[in-house]
Amino acid sequence: MPELPEVETVRRGLQPVMEGARFLKVIAHRGDLRWPLGQDFAARLEGKTVEGLGRRAKYLLADLSSGEVLVMHLGMSGSFRVAHRRGKAMPGRYYHERARNAAHDHVVFHMSSGARISFNDPRRFGMMKLVPRAELDREPLLRALGPEPLGNEFDAATLARACKGKKTSLKAALSDQRVVAGLGNIYVCEALHRARLSPKRRASTIATKAGAPNAQRLVDAIKAVLAEAIAAGGSSLRDHRRTDGELGDFQHNFRVYDRAGKPCPTPRCNGTIRRMVQGGRSTFFCPVCQR
DNA sequence: CCGCGGGCCTGAGAGC
C-alpha cells in the first residue's frame, strides 16, 4: 500500500507508544511474510527497549537496546493498529472502518507503554527483519537506496546526476528507489504532473544543461507533494489507515491519480487526464500540460 | 551494467 507519506504517518503514530517502551510480549501468529521471520523472532524482541523509531524510504527502523535494528516494511497491504490496554477510549472523530480480518494480524507487540500494536497484512508482501546495528549500512535492503526526497541532500543536481544517461522514462526513473527513495506509483504520477513533465520523457533529458529547470521543478514538486501528503496523514485508497484507524486525507487532493477522463486541474489547461500502462503499472497524466 | 517482465499473495470490484 504505502509510499513514503503513508509510512511516515505510520511512524508518527507508532513513535509515542514505541519509543522508550519495552516489548513485554511478542506474538508471531505466522512467520511467513515476504521472508520468514525466523523462529526466535519473538524471543529476540522480548525484554528489549525501543530507543528510537525512524524511517528510511518506505522502511520503518526501530533501534533496539540489544544493539539490533528491527527493519519493517508494509509491502502492499500491511498496516499497524494501536490499541491501549487501559485508559480511555481513543477520542477520535467518527469513522467507519471495514473490519480488519483478524486472521491477517500476523505479528502483535505488547509494549510496556500499555499499547498493543498489531501488524496486519493480507497479502503478506510486508516484512520484518532484525539486523545488527553495526551491519545496517551493509544491509542489502537499504544499501542501494537513493537519497531521502525530503532531505537537503536531494536537490536538482543530485536528481540530474542520477538520471544522466538513463534511457528509461522519467516515470520508471522516479519509481526506481536507487534514484530517489520513497516514491511509488501515486506520488510519481502526482509529482510529474505538478512539474508539468511527461512520464514518457526520457529520464536523461532532465540531466542536460537545458534540462536543469525541469530537474529543479521536479525536485520542488516531489518535495511539495510528499510534504502535503504527510500533513494530510497520507492517502487512504484501500488499505492505508493511521495507526488509530482513522483515514488519511490526501486522496482528495490527487490531481491525476485514478482520475482518467476528468479535466486537468492545471489552470488554463483544457486537457483531460489519461491512463496508460508503463512497466505494467498504471500511469495517470495530462497529455496537454505535461511535456 | 541496464531495462523489462514475471512472480509473490489476497481482496475488492466489475461484468456476466
Add this chain to the structure above:
DNA sequence: TGCTCTCAGGCCCGCG
C-alpha cells in the same frame, strides 16, 4: 446471488 476476471499503492529475481 455467485462465478470469473482484472486490478491493486512494492519489491526481488532472472532473462536478454
